[in-house]
Amino acid sequence: MVISSEMKDDMFIRTIGANLFDSDFEDGENDSEDDLLESEFEFSCEDKTICDVLKTKTVTIQHKTCTSRDLVGLQVWRGAFLLADFILHNAARFNGKNVIELASGVGLTSIVAGLIANKVLATDVDRENILSLLRSNVNKNNHRKNIKVAEFDFFWDEYSQSLTEEIETSDIILAADVVYIEAVTKHFIKTLLNILKLGNKNKEVYIAVEKRREASPGGQIIAPMYSYFHQCLHQDLHKTVINDRSTVIVEELQIDFPQYFVYTRVPELTLWKIH
Secondary structure, eight states, X not given: OEEEXXXXXXXXSOEEXXXXXXXXXXXXXXXXXXXXXXXXXXXXXXXXXXXXXXXXXXXXXXXXXXEEGGGGGGBOOHHHHHHHHHHHHTHHHHTTOEEEEESOTTOHHHHHHHTTSSEEEEEEOOSTTHHHHHHHHHHXXXXXXXXXXXXXXXXXXXXXXXXXXXXXXXXXXXXXXXXXXXXXXXXXXXXXXXXXXXXXXXXXEEEEEEOOOEEOTTSOEEOHHHHHHHHHIIIXXXXXXXXTTEEOOEEEEOOOSOOOBOXXXXXXXXXXXXX
């Protein structure tokens, strides 16, 4: 099955080096899974206090517009832009913090976090070229030399010493659009719980998820993957006591903050805070 990000419809943003008009691309072949595009995503900056810290107002990303289900991390998703907007709007909250992004994909959110945070660890699975593309995009945009890339799989039960140390010293965990099949969602929630248990720091987690609706066999409009994610959040995380010292709180945040990137901020986008 070939899956396309909704951002494919928003690709009015200037695409560079994409070979879109080469004679080899005929009869819709430019929609194949093999196309790798390089896009320049600009963001606005009206707050002088933010503008003074930023090294750039452009993020250059290589990505695809459609892939198989197991390689969706090679695409750009709206949740990444929502999370990036949230970071830019809350620069003071991220300033000086150690950040880890889970399932970073092409790295857009990690790159934006790196413009403000003390350091960022961008992570994803080592499947085909997901990790190598993430590393390449980070290298293109690592203006403060404070972003590292590492492998991190939600299905792991144990972590390396170096990854454990990164988790223990982290302040903020990010994740965008990681909900697409139940097995991944289940292990994602398990991973969050493991992360919250590691170290003595009280961590904040921010998750951007889009409700992807579909018609049920009976004709009802449903969002099954989002519903399962919502259920896991409240059954497996909310009010869970960790390390006999703190209780996990899950809350949904408003997304009425300013939009810095150009994309369609649909009502189906949601933002969650876990702390």
